[in-house]
Amino acid sequence: MFILSDLCRQRCGIATTRGICRCPPGPGPPGSRTPLARRLFRGLVVAELAGVMAAYGLFHRMNTSQDFRSAMRRRFPAVLEVYYQSNEWGGVYGVREKDRQDWSTKTD
Numbered sequence: 859m860f861i862l863s864d865l866c867r868q869r870c871g872i873a874t875t876r877g878i879c880r881c882p883p884g885p886g887p888p889g890s891r892t893p894l895a896r897r898l899f900r901g902l903v904v905a906e907l908a909g910v911m912a913a914y915g916l917f918h919r920m921n922t923s924q925d926f927r928s929a930m931r932r933r934f935p936a937v938l939e940v941y942y943q944s945n946e947w948g949g950v951y952g953v954r955e956k957d958r959q960d961w962s963t964k965t966d
Contacts, residue, residue, distance in 0.1 A: 916937075917941065917944070920938070920941050921941075924957060924960065927941070927957055928957075928961060931957075931961075942954045
C-alpha cells in the first residue's frame, strides 16, 4: 500500500485513497518516457536537423555556383527545377533565363 501511494504521488502528485490511485489518464510527468522512446525521439530530431542542413547546403551551393547548377542539370534535372521554382516563389526571377542564355552560348 505504501509503494502504491508513493508511485501515485510521484506520477500525479495526488495521494491514494484506500489504496486506489486516482491519477488522471495520460503520459505522466515529463521525465516518464522510456529510454528507448527518448533515443528514438532524439534520433528523429537529429535526422530532421541533418536533412534541413543538407537541403540548405544544396540550395546555397546552387545559389552561388552556375557550374554546380550545370552539373545538376545533367545529373538531377528535377532538383534544378525545384530550385528554380523556389526562387520564383521567393520573388527571385531571371535565374532560369540567365542560365539558359549562358549555357546556350557556351561550347563544351
